[in-house]
Amino acid sequence: MPVNASPHYERAEVEYLNAQTTEQKIKCLKKMIALAPKHKGAENLRAQLKRRLAKLKYTKEKEDKSGKRTSTGIKKHDMQAVMIGKTNSGKSTLLSQLTNARPQISETKFTTKDPTIGMLNYEGVQIQIIENPAIESNYYDKGLTNTADTILILIDDLEQIKKIEENLKKAQGKRILIFNNKRNLEERKLAATLSSKRYDFIIFSKNLEELKKKIFNSFDKIRVYTKEPGKEKSPEPIILKPDSTVKDVAEKILKGFSKKVKETKIWGPSSKFPGQKVGLQHKLKDLDVVEFKIK
Numbered sequence: 325m326p327v328n329a330s331p332h333y334e335r336a337e338v339e340y341l342n343a344q345t346t347e348q349k350i351k352c353l354k355k356m357i358a359l360a361p362k363h364k365g366a367e368n369l370r371a372q373l374k375r376r377l378a379k380l381k382y383t384k385e386k387e388d389k390s391g392k393r394t395s396t397g398i399k400k401h402d403m404q405a406v407m408i409g410k411t412n413s414g415k416s417t418l419l420s421q422l423t424n425a426r427p428q429i430s431e432t433k434f435t436t437k438d439p440t441i442g443m444l445n446y447e448g449v450q451i452q453i454i455e456n457p458a459i460e461s462n463y464y465d466k467g468l469t470n471t472a473d474t475i476l477i478l479i480d481d482l483e484q485i486k487k488i489e490e491n492l493k494k495a496q497g498k499r500i501l502i503f504n505n506k507r508n509l510e511e512r513k514l515a516a517t518l519s520s521k522r523y524d525f526i527i528f529s530k531n532l533e534e535l536k537k538k539i540f541n542s543f544d545k546i547r548v549y550t551k552e553p554g555k556e557k558s559p560e561p562i563i564l565k566p567d568s569t570v571k572d573v574a575e576k577i578l579k580g581f582s583k584k585v586k587e588t589k590i591w592g593p594s595s596k597f598p599g600q601k602v603g604l605q606h607k608l609k610d611l612d613v614v615e616f617k618i619k
Contacts, residue, residue: 416440
């Protein structure tokens with residue numbers, strides 16, 4: 325750990341260590357370089373980070389040319405949604421529209437043979453969305469669906485619902501039914517049918533923003549921003565459970581960081597006034613901003 329590194333740099337380093345794809349590592353390294361100390365004593369650190377970034381970019385170029393991606397297992401993020409459906413229901417196309425993923429898209433059946441990961445950026449929040457191979461194929465990963473926070477059920481025919489639900493008996497996540505209206509069916513009748521069955525649904529044709537909002541709202545989480553004294557708040561929030569405390573934020577930045585905190589100020593819904601001084605056990609609310617002063 326570099327001397328005098330900010331909490332934001334430490335958090336970026338943790339994100340880099342947890343990154344599972346080359347693309348995610350490149351993004352985290354760029355953030356680390358931007359947040360690295362600028363004093364002369366950190367010159368070696370900055371040079372080391374830049375060399376590491378150059379190597380990763382070279383690796384990414386080779387992966388893009390070969391069409392292969394490296395995967396050593398899927399690490400679950402704070403917000404994880406798994407997309408399921410029958411073959412040729414439009415999962416890969418939708419994943420490419422929602423996220424930074426570039427899955428292979430084809431009219432050939434069972435094109436997707438491995439879970440494909442993408443990150444959806446919604447108002448600064450990173451949501452992990454995974455396309456599971458077709459539910460009727462041998463490549464379908466039941467465990468992935470069963471442990472997801474949210475399950476996106478993509479269909480293009482109402483008759484598919486019953487068959488898919490037979491595979492969700494052990495799934496615990498919230499369910500969103502996405503009707504891919506690629507045949508331009510009459511939406512009013514579709515909505516009436518789905519409403520009568522009490523599904524949380526959306527009829528999707530073109531409105532991506534409405535779908536993104538629905539996905540985000542399916543997670544029971546709060547967003548907390550951090551800031552350093554005299555600076556603006558962080559561009560990306562920390563994702564936490566409701567009723568989380570200031571200590572939870574500090575430990576999310578880096579394990580043991582709460583012991584270094586000398587003073588904490590907050591702005592936002594849980595504060596009585598802007599810049600209120602609070603203790604580590606103060607409960608936070610969505611969109612709070614926390615400023616740490618370390619010992």
